[in-house]
Amino acid sequence: KYLVVIMFVLCKNDHKGNIMKKENFSAPLDLKNVKITDNFWFREMELVRKEVIPYQWDALNDRIPDAAPSYCMHNFRVAGKMMKEKRDSGASYVPPAYSYRGFNAVPPNPREPDDEHFYGFVFQDTDFSKWIEAVAYSLTWHKDEKLMQIADEAIDVVCAAQHDSGYLDTYYIINGMDKAFTELKDHHELYCLGHLVEGAVAYYQATGKDKLLKAACRFADYVDSIFGTQNGKKKGYPGHEIAEMALVRLYEVTGEKKYLDLSRYFILERGKQPYYFDTEEFDFGGVPKQKNNDPNRYVYYQAHKPVYEQDEAVGHAVRAGYLYCGMADVARLTQDEKLYDSCVRLWNSIVKEKLYITGGMGGTKEGEAFSFPYDLPNDEAYSETCAAISLAFFARRMLEIEPKSEYGDVMELALYNTVLAGMALDGKSFFYVNPLSVFPEACHKDQRKWHVKSIRQKWFGCACCPPNIARIVTSIANYAYTQNDNTLFTHLYIGGEIKSVIDKQQVICTLSSDMPWNGNVSMKISCQDDFSYTFAFRIPKWTCKKTIKINIPQGISQKEENGYLYFQGKWKNSDEITLSFEMPVRMVKANDKVREDVNKVAFTRGPVTYCLEQADNGENLHLVYVQQSDLYDKENGGILQDKVKVLEDDTLGHRLNKLVIPGKRQKNADSQQNLYEDFVPQEVCNVDLVFVPYYAWNNRGEGEMDVFVAIK
Secondary structure, eight states: OOOOOOOOOOOOOOOOSOOOOGGGOOEEOOGGGEEEOOHHHHHHHHHIIIIIHHHHHHHHTTOOTTSOOOOHHHHHHHHHHHHHHHHHHGGGOOOOOOOOOOSEEOOSSTTOOOTTSOOEETTTTHHHHHHHHHHHHHHHHSOOHHHHHHHHHHHHHHHHTOOTTSOOOHHHHHHOGGGTTSOHHHHOHHHHHHHHHHHHHHHHHHHOOOHHHHHHHHHHHHHHHHBSSSTTSBOOOOSSOOHHHHHHHHHHHHOOHHHHHHHHHHHHHTTOSSOGGGGSSEEGGGEEOOOOOOTTTTGGGTOSSOGGGOOSOOSBHHHHHHHHHHHHHHHHHHTOHHHHHHHHHHHHHHHHHSBOTTSOBOOBTTTTBOOSTTOOOSTTOOOOHHHHHHHHHHHHHHHHHOOOHHHHHHHHHHIIIIIHHTBOTTSSOBOSSOOSEEOHHHHHHOGGGTTOOSSOBSOOSSOOHHHHHHHHHHTTHHHHEEEOSSEEEEOSOOOEEEEEEETTEEEEEEEEEOTTTOOEEEEEEEOSSOEEEEEEEEOOTTSOGGGOEEEOOTTOEEEEETTEEEEEEEEOTTOEEEEEOOOOEEEEOOOTTOGGGTTEEEEEETTEEEEEEHHHHOSOGGGEEEOHHHHBOTTTOSBOGGGOEEEEEOTTSSOEEEEEEEEEEEOOGGGOOSSSOOOOOOOEEEEEEEEEEGGGOSSSSSOOEESOEEEO
């Protein structure tokens, strides 16, 4: 019913920066054609399906004791009742005049909202949109009639709330639509549109049901009638980005070019002067707008300058990540080399100056934002879970344009570390913020660390992260593989069965892997007839190219390009590619410009970053360190592998590896009576330091944690 139409707009361009090559473009596989069998990720997917999705549905309906209410479905029901009254009353209906009820409206008794008002954050609708997206991906690989029925009934509630104009944001429908689209900077209507579109497209692709998709199209059509460069239209754009990337998905599933055009408009209009946000009547909090000549006043929104001119990742980290995704999508589909060049510059700004070793981004709680280059504090890190997710989104889109291993490396780093750290191993509690150092007493008593939680939370009033984790985990196949007419790319070594039509026949490629615990990978091919094709595999940054072991069928050619191994030739049934990547323990230091980490190291193995926990190493982790002379291999560089132990462990109910590394601990720390004393050498003792995967920390109760450890 909906045709996929990809249209390339070829522009005359004398651009001399980064050049896109259409022959390098690739796209994610249809999730219906990928069956994940991977031991590691299938467990995470099943955890989301069995625990997280039902838990989040209860959260959306305010049924979790001791957790912050969402009010999400409450708001849709209130708006639906109003729209029914509007239809029943006809011309006599009097819509409510707008009344500002705060950025986060809470009833006097949080557990007893009345049935006439909006509650929660202005963006509360998106709790549903992200949940339905995760449901859709789950239904793609696990049919569940009961879950589908719950989803269909939820969609009925949401669609009943839609205004007859197509507008669908319960904050304004309930509080008064006469002020709709008047506070774009802070009131998230276009953000709500974006998430609604993402969820609607996913649900249509998973089930073939288009009720929510039609509602999303109606909302997008209404937005398209309001915004643009034409006379009489608003020249605005989203305060919180995501509509840009979502509209591209809507374009790709419907073939309606107006959605791509609207996305491109939002991207290119952003940051132009005079600033659109200056024309709005109110500032954040409903305060009347005051004149502000600060040239950086819209850095938080990435709206301080046009995107063509932006070269540093700044402002709210999640908003930035979503904007960059939209930019990459539009650059690819419109062949906009200048826009692509901006994407490359902004990517480099993140990964070369502002990225945590855990794949997180956003160094400051002030604005949940990027800090200045190399400012990466450990104990005050913001590193929002959603920011790491947006980085994985961005990396995948850059891979769609050009298969370069650095994009896959960063995507892998974010997914195996910060993204998964955002969820407990039982799927029932979550981190919003992901620090690299935790001292629980400071979290409780130091207001500078109010944002850092020393234990995961059941839910959040601003609950963007838990459903975001659910939607990326359930769609993980979209990040593992992409394909074009000539090549199947493996970006992440996630075991699974991939079905694809190649040379007019169905070919099944079965990838076997035990990542992230060892580097042995194989792909076996099943087909009826011989066929000519190319298979490409990323060379991970954490391995040594010289030690890679490769076994391919006779007659298949091999080359390396941009960090990918390409195997090309004529393939026959039962052909197999085997790769073995060494997975040494690595001792990693930060750039010396990262002041927080001078004379410190972190330990990684494969894609996993490790950390110390109090549960294994006792309290006062600041008193332990490793000795350079004990660990550093002077002849070959790196760490002496025979000095470290890699131990398989399942005490957390989840198979993982721990690292045991020789270290030192300062003794008699409590003997010092005075705040300051003359220095004397401290007595130390030898200890075995136990490191666990960062994603698995804080699953054994509250305690200290450190990723970086001193080295002497």
